[in-house]
Amino acid sequence: MSHSLSINKRTGIWDWLTTVDHKKIGIMYLAAAGLFFVIGGIEAFLMRLQLMYPNNDLFVGSTFNQLMTMHGTTMIFFVAMPAIFGFMNAVVPLQIGARDVAFPFLNSLGFWLFFLGGILLNVSWFAGGAPEGGWTAYAPLSSSSLYTGTGLDYYVLGLQISGAGSLMGGINFLVTIINMRAPGMTFMRMPLFTWTSFVISALILFAFPPLTVGLFLMFFDRLFDANFFDPTGGGNVVIWEHLFWIFGHPEVYILVLPAFGIFSEVIPTFSKKRLFGYHSMVFATVLIGFLGFMVWVHHMFTVGLGPLANSIFAVATMAIAVPTGIKIFNWLFTLWGGQIRFTTANIFALGFIPSFVMGGVTGVMLAMAPADFQFQDSYFVVAHFHYVILGGTVFGLFAGLYYWWPKIFGRMLNETLGKWHFWLFFIGFHITFFPQHLLGVWGMPRRVFTYLPNQGLDTGNFISTVGAFFMGAAVIVFLFNVIWTTKRGERAVNDPWDGRSLEWSISSPAPEYNFAQIPQIRGLDAYWVEKMAGNKEMKPSEPLGEIHMPSPSILPLIMSLGLFISSFGFIYHNYYIAGAGLLITFACMFIRSIKDDHGYHIKPDEMSERDRGITA
Amino acid sequence: MIGIGEHVKSTLPPEPEKATLEGKNKFLAFWFFLGGETVLFGSLFAVFLALRSQTLSGPGAEDLFRLPVVFLATIILLTSSMTSVLAIMAMHRNDLRMMQIWFLVTVVLGLAFLGLEVYEFAEYLNEGLGYTTSAFASAFYTLVGFHGAHVLFGVLWISTLLLKSKQKGINVVTAPKYFVASLYWHFVDVVWVFIFTVVYLMGKVG
Ligand code: HEM
Ligand SMILES: [Cu+2]
Numbered sequence: 001m002s003h004s005l006s007i008n009k010r011t012g013i014w015d016w017l018t019t020v021d022h023k024k025i026g027i028m029y030l031a032a033a034g035l036f037f038v039i040g041g042i043e044a045f046l047m048r049l050q051l052m053y054p055n056n057d058l059f060v061g062s063t064f065n066q067l068m069t070m071h072g073t074t075m076i077f078f079v080a081m082p083a084i085f086g087f088m089n090a091v092v093p094l095q096i097g098a099r100d101v102a103f104p105f106l107n108s109l110g111f112w113l114f115f116l117g118g119i120l121l122n123v124s125w126f127a128g129g130a131p132e133g134g135w136t137a138y139a140p141l142s143s144s145s146l147y148t149g150t151g152l153d154y155y156v157l158g159l160q161i162s163g164a165g166s167l168m169g170g171i172n173f174l175v176t177i178i179n180m181r182a183p184g185m186t187f188m189r190m191p192l193f194t195w196t197s198f199v200i201s202a203l204i205l206f207a208f209p210p211l212t213v214g215l216f217l218m219f220f221d222r223l224f225d226a227n228f229f230d231p232t233g234g235g236n237v238v239i240w241e242h243l244f245w246i247f248g249h250p251e252v253y254i255l256v257l258p259a260f261g262i263f264s265e266v267i268p269t270f271s272k273k274r275l276f277g278y279h280s281m282v283f284a285t286v287l288i289g290f291l292g293f294m295v296w297v298h299h300m301f302t303v304g305l306g307p308l309a310n311s312i313f314a315v316a317t318m319a320i321a322v323p324t325g326i327k328i329f330n331w332l333f334t335l336w337g338g339q340i341r342f343t344t345a346n347i348f349a350l351g352f353i354p355s356f357v358m359g360g361v362t363g364v365m366l367a368m369a370p371a372d373f374q375f376q377d378s379y380f381v382v383a384h385f386h387y388v389i390l391g392g393t394v395f396g397l398f399a400g401l402y403y404w405w406p407k408i409f410g411r412m413l414n415e416t417l418g419k420w421h422f423w424l425f426f427i428g429f430h431i432t433f434f435p436q437h438l439l440g441v442w443g444m445p446r447r448v449f450t451y452l453p454n455q456g457l458d459t460g461n462f463i464s465t466v467g468a469f470f471m472g473a474a475v476i477v478f479l480f481n482v483i484w485t486t487k488r489g490e491r492a493v494n495d496p497w498d499g500r501s502l503e504w505s506i507s508s509p510a511p512e513y514n515f516a517q518i519p520q521i522r523g524l525d526a527y528w529v530e531k532m533a534g535n536k537e538m539k540p541s542e543p544l545g546e547i548h549m550p551s552p553s554i555l556p557l558i559m560s561l562g563l564f565i566s567s568f569g570f571i572y573h574n575y576y577i578a579g580a581g582l583l584i585t586f587a588c589m590f591i592r593s594i595k596d597d598h599g600y601h602i603k604p605d606e607m608s609e610r611d612r613g614i615t616a
Numbered sequence: 617m618i619g620i621g622e623h624v625k626s627t628l629p630p631e632p633e634k635a636t637l638e639g640k641n642k643f644l645a646f647w648f649f650l651g652g653e654t655v656l657f658g659s660l661f662a663v664f665l666a667l668r669s670q671t672l673s674g675p676g677a678e679d680l681f682r683l684p685v686v687f688l689a690t691i692i693l694l695t696s697s698m699t700s701v702l703a704i705m706a707m708h709r710n711d712l713r714m715m716q717i718w719f720l721v722t723v724v725l726g727l728a729f730l731g732l733e734v735y736e737f738a739e740y741l742n743e744g745l746g747y748t749t750s751a752f753a754s755a756f757y758t759l760v761g762f763h764g765a766h767v768l769f770g771v772l773w774i775s776t777l778l779l780k781s782k783q784k785g786i787n788v789v790t791a792p793k794y795f796v797a798s799l800y801w802h803f804v805d806v807v808w809v810f811i812f813t814v815v816y817l818m819g820k821v822g
Contacts, residue, residue, distance in 0.1 A: 172645070180637075226758070228751065233670075243663075246659075
């Protein structure tokens with residue numbers, strides 16, 4: 001078996017389909033998230049076109065409901081989640097001085113499960129209609145086959161498959177961060193992005209199983225006529241709401257905490273100061289993660305659980321404002337007196353602060369149970385969650401893209417185009433969503449496809465749609481920037497921003513083994529510590545030697561394809577196909593468990609000169 | 617039993633399942649995985665508890681459950697937990713033969729448990745408890761069936777490991793695999809103890 005120990009270089013598409021390199025998987029996550037962002041964005045834009053004028057008849061009824069459902073589902077599960085996984089893959093191992101993640105094979109499996117889950121969901125457009133139950137898919141509308149076609153089956157199975165992928169990713173990063181930190185990289189020296197990745201991995205581990213169960217039950221209701229959510233069979237629809245929101249509320253922190261992590265990297269770098277209150281930032285992150293599990297009922301105030309339950313959950317919700325406030329002040333204190341550079345990454349971070357604070361304020365308003373009886377299902381809610389998810393997560397993702405692009409791709413994104421992108425997006429964002437607060441208070445309900453003229457809703461809706469045009473333009477500028485700089489962009493040096501953490505100490509893009517020698521960490525902001533000590537590089541913690549790498553494999557893709565195929569069998573009640581698909585997956589698991597993977601070795605003379613310490 | 621020092625080979629470190637980084641990773645990941653599984657079963661239990669009195673006009677727990685059969689199943693599964701411990705103890709002694717035997721016993725006991733479960737479900741079906749009869753029925757079959765599927769998966773998993781165990785032996789690469797499989801098996805047993813209590817005992821008396 002000696003052949004398996006030498007490098008088997010794969011090229012082209014085959015390389016991407018079989019790779020287990022976390023950096024390539026990170027790129028695939030980002031690219032897939034980008035693709036779904038465009039799809040979800042078009043859906044949003046079409047909805048806003050419909051709502052531009054009263055009594056419009058562009059997309060009405062079922063079509064609008066499908067757009068609305070697919071937009072929400074896509075944005076949450078197939079844009080924000082994978083983009084976060086993309087950054088985690090691209091950055092976390094580099095920040096902790098690891099050569100790899102703990103389970104490279106599982107990592108690739110997680111990606112393919114997510115990707116095929118997303119494709120499955122979108123196939124529904126061409127197979128008799130997309131789901132139309134909203135991203136929350138409330139039962140019994142969603143659980144009975146009387147009300148909808150196959151759309152919801154696609155929803156259930158698409159989310160189930162991709163959810164399994166997220167769970168694997170969560171476990172993988174927990175173990176990676178606990179077991180694979182470089183010598184000296186104590187927990188209290190970990191960069192904040194790694195910290196937030198760690199906390200959200202734990203949240204994923206505990207939040208996704210309730211969703212899995214909920215989706216299974218809905219699946220059984222729809223497919224085998226079970227009675228979980230069917231009141232006439234003794235079922236209870238509130239169970240779905242509980243299961244969904246026990247997952248759903250932590251999910252919003254899963255989305256926003258990594259963005260907080262990104263800002264905590266970007267702001268210190270571009271203020272040339274260490275992060276203010278590092279310890280309190282870590283503490284606040286963990287606390288937010290914990291409280292995230294305590295507040296799900298604030299989505300159910302109007303269900304009728306009673307004043308006691310409502311009060312407890314209202315107070316718990318407001319409590320989250322405290323650690324979040326700590327974070328905001330720490331960022332402001334980091335900026336205070338710093339040598340601030342207004343790079344694109346940094347202006348996204350700066351634009352985030354006021355936008356997100358507004359979302360936080362409306363969040364506390366919604367947390368007041370009696371007030372929520374008014375806000376419930378109005379456009380005010382739509383404004384609120386877009387302020388937090390867009391103003392928080394999406395701003396964070398863009399900041400992260402401009403910041404880490406050089407490390408990931410080895411080229412700089414164009415800063416001028418970046419500023420255009422930011423301003424169009426930032427202004428468009430507020431024009432789109434600010435009026436929606438007012439529309440909500442003035443009585444416009446959520447999830448409606450039209451409204452009557454001259455009831456005070458015309459102007460607000462018109463302005464909101466105009467804002468969406470700005471945001472669309474911003475995204476086009478960004479895509480242009482990506483394409484143009486990939487061809488023409490300036491090559492990135494190792495440390496273009498004068499960074500503080502480990503990833504900037506190696507080449508851009510990072511070599512496949514990350515670190516030729518695992519570095520020795522001597523403090524918080526590991527690379528900065530060395531720079532201040534007058535060193536150009538990290539001190540190695542080990543002699544230069546052979547590096548063991550895992551071999552690529554096509555199995556993760558085939559395994560995911562098995563589930564993908566099986567889903568069609570279930571959706572169309574063809575149990576042969578369903579069984580055949582599952583068989584493919586199990587066969588792959590079997591092969592994987594009996595076949596040894598010896599991987600291969602990279603020898604020192606195959607590493608680049610710079611990595612071997614021969615600096616020109 | 618094994619004579620003193622008879623099969624102990626000094627090449628194996630004291631905790632072979634945690635001797636390498638890969639082993640440590642697997643070990644830790646598996647504990648996290650079980651954490652997730654706990655939440656999964658916890659949710660299923662909660663759903664069952666919420667729906668357990670919704671029998672409509674169909675049969676309920678008191679009409680159906682035969683404690684002796686369930687008790688037998690419990691004994692079988694708990695014994696299999698013990699045999700899997702014996703397998704791991706043999707592994708630590710580097711005694712491949714005994715490890716295989718104890719794992720084989722574990723698998724057989726697992727199959728016996730599944731046989732009883734199939735028999736039990738068939739009985740209930742005869743007595744008019746179909747999957748769609750009531751919310752209680754759906755919740756009962758789903759919770760207990762999920763557990764049964766876990767047992768089946770464990771049986772297949774341990775069998776796969778046994779299949780190649782002669783060829784691969786016990787070393788720092790294979791030890792973590794045997795070890796986590798036995799951890800999984802314990803977990804499945806513990807869940808059963810909860811099912812026995814919450815579903816069957818509480819169904820009969822509470
Ligand atoms: C890019 C600009 C965006 C625009 C113009 C936009 C617009 C809209 C509109 C018009 C709705 C329907 C509101 C209703 O009638 O209830 C909606 C719903 C929603 N949006 Fe967005 N959106 C945008 C971005 C995002 C992003 C980035 C996310 C999340 C990462 C997101 C998440 C959601 C969710 C979860 C819903 C709720 C869907 C449902 O009620 O089932 N949106 N959006
Ligand atoms: Cu919430």
